[in-house]
Amino acid sequence: MTRLIFLGPPGSGKGTQAAVISGSYSFPHISTGDILRQAVSQGTELGQKAQTYMDRGDLVPDELILGIVRDRLSEPDAKTGWLLDGFPRNVEQATYLESLLDGIGQSCDRVLNLQVSDDSIVKRLLERGRKDDNEEVIRHRLQVYRQQTAPLIDFYQSRQKLVSVNGDRSVEEVTHSLKAVVNSLAH
Numbered sequence: 001m002t003r004l005i006f007l008g009p010p011g012s013g014k015g016t017q018a019a020v021i022s023g024s025y026s027f028p029h030i031s032t033g034d035i036l037r038q039a040v041s042q043g044t045e046l047g048q049k050a051q052t053y054m055d056r057g058d059l060v061p062d063e064l065i066l067g068i069v070r071d072r073l074s075e076p077d078a079k080t081g082w083l084l085d086g087f088p089r090n091v092e093q094a095t096y097l098e099s100l101l102d103g104i105g106q107s108c109d110r111v112l113n114l115q116v117s118d119d120s121i122v123k124r125l126l127e128r129g130r131k132d133d134n135e136e137v138i139r140h141r142l143q144v145y146r147q148q149t150a151p152l153i154d155f156y157q158s159r160q161k162l163v164s165v166n167g168d169r170s171v172e173e174v175t176h177s178l179k180a181v182v183n184s185l186a187h
């Protein structure tokens with residue numbers, strides 16, 4: 001049973017690596033960004049509420065996110081492990097997750113922190129060109145990351161969960177390092 005959190009700035013490769021790792025080890029890849037983008041494309045109430053925040057590069061309010069994660073983690077496929085990508089995104093979300101997991105007798109095994117320079121991030125995201133991938137919004141997402149998400153590095157470091165990985169390498173090299181961490185977990 002493996003439970004992982006992928007942490008890192010926008011464009012650090014969380015989604016790319018999460019897809020590879022969850023495919024290799026057969027546990028679900030739970031991406032709050034993907035869940036929100038699907039809600040936006042389906043025009044649901046959640047999607048309508050979330051869209052303006054996402055377009056600006058701001059975090060969607062916690063009250064829209066926490067219940068989604070709670071429900072997703074209670075689905076049958078998450079009983080034997082999971083990989084969270086893009087959640088938690090601030091200390092409030094991390095504290096919520098910790099008490100949610102405590103309540104069901106679980107905890108996360110490792111928080112994998114992908115480190116990538118701002119220059120590589122801007123280059124990668126401009127090349128991808130998602131709706132929130134223009135230079136102004138990318139810079140804002142980086143600022144939001146530094147202010148709200150980066151404090152989670154200390155949060156998880158103090159709980160001896162954090163492993164930092166250099167994400168400024170080829171996809172394959174980063175995957176290799178991540179797999180070494182996953183394989184080192186004795187389950």
Ligand code: AP5
Binds near residue numbers: 013089172
């Ligand atoms: P989210 O979807 O989580 O976006 P993000 O964190 O900004 O991350 P990205 O998807 O841009 O990057 P990534 O690290 O996954 O990198 P990727 O693998 O895609 O969130 C979007 C929005 O939703 C947020 O702004 C917020 O509004 C909202 N939201 C989501 N979760 C939330 C939460 N918990 N609370 C509140 N709001 C929330 O790679 C990026 C590009 O780089 C790709 O083109 C890829 O092919 C390329 N690439 C990947 N790895 C490499 C490599 N090693 N070398 C070269 N290129 C690479």
